[in-house]
Amino acid sequence: MxxxxxxxxxxxxxxxxxxxxxxxxxxxxxxxxxxxxxxxxxxxxxxxxxxxxxxxxxxxxxxxxxxxxxxxxxxxxxxxxxxxxxxDLHPVLLSLMDWGEKHAPNPAGPRMRLLDKENLQPLPPITVRAADGRALKARDVVVQSGSGSDEKMIALINYRNRQKSQQ
Incomplete structure (x- = not known):
């Protein structure tokens, strides 16, 4: 295939x-x-x-x-x-790692700990944050088409927004 x-x-x-x-x-x-x-x-x-x-x-x-x-x-x-x-892929890998520790954990505990080099404090889980610092979940985000959107992307965004409006 x-x-x-x-x-x-x-x-x-x-x-x-x-x-x-x-x-x-x-x-x-x-x-x-x-x-x-x-x-x-x-x-x-x-x-x-x-x-x-x-x-x-x-x-x-x-x-x-x-x-x-x-x-x-x-x-x-x-x-x-x-x-x-x-x-620039660092936050992507950290997000995958956080997801894996949450949804596919090792029963013995975390596979590794990530610490802030400056103060050796554990890093918090990766989250999406609003401009004012609030943590946002997927349902808290509105999607609009951008100037680079093609017809398929606009259709996908419109589909998502219709589904959200029906909830």
Whole structure:
């Protein structure tokens, strides 16, 4: 079965999934946030085939999420470093982690704790906040079409708004 090319969907979620939606890709990005840089280290830690890892690293580099550079300590080796675009995925990974700890927890307890480097206090769960700081749930958000909306997106937004008005 062939995969649908998500680039044909003019939707920010589809465009994001087109770049990072494959599970190995997110795990590679996770490991890069933890300091893994070299092909062999990714392969060892993830237990991923070299073919799949090569393809994912190539995609992440092509899409500007990782940058490939020569190792400072071993000029023959390459390292894969998160770019600014890659670093912008940090809240996405934290949100996935929060969701996983809530809905697929380890019975022994949290898998890791994230602390504020400045004061070593635990980070609060990721939430969407209003301009005044209030935490918002999905039902508290109104969606309007933007200037980049195509007909399909406008139809989706209109469908959502009709459903909300009937509730």
């Amino acid at each position: 062939s995969r649908t090319d998500l680039k044909k969907f003019d939707c920010s979620v589809a465009q994001t999934l087109g770049q990072i939606g494959e599970w190995w890709t997110l795990l590679i990005i996770r490991d890069a946030f933890h300091g893994i840089k070299r092909f062999d280290d990714f392969q060892t830690h993830l237990e991923i085939s070299p073919t799949v890892l090569s393809a994912r690293l190539r995609s992440l580099t092509r899409d500007g999420i990782l940058q490939r550079q020569s190792s400072e300590t071993d000029g023959r080796a390459n390292e894969y470093i998160l770019t600014e675009k890659g670093l």
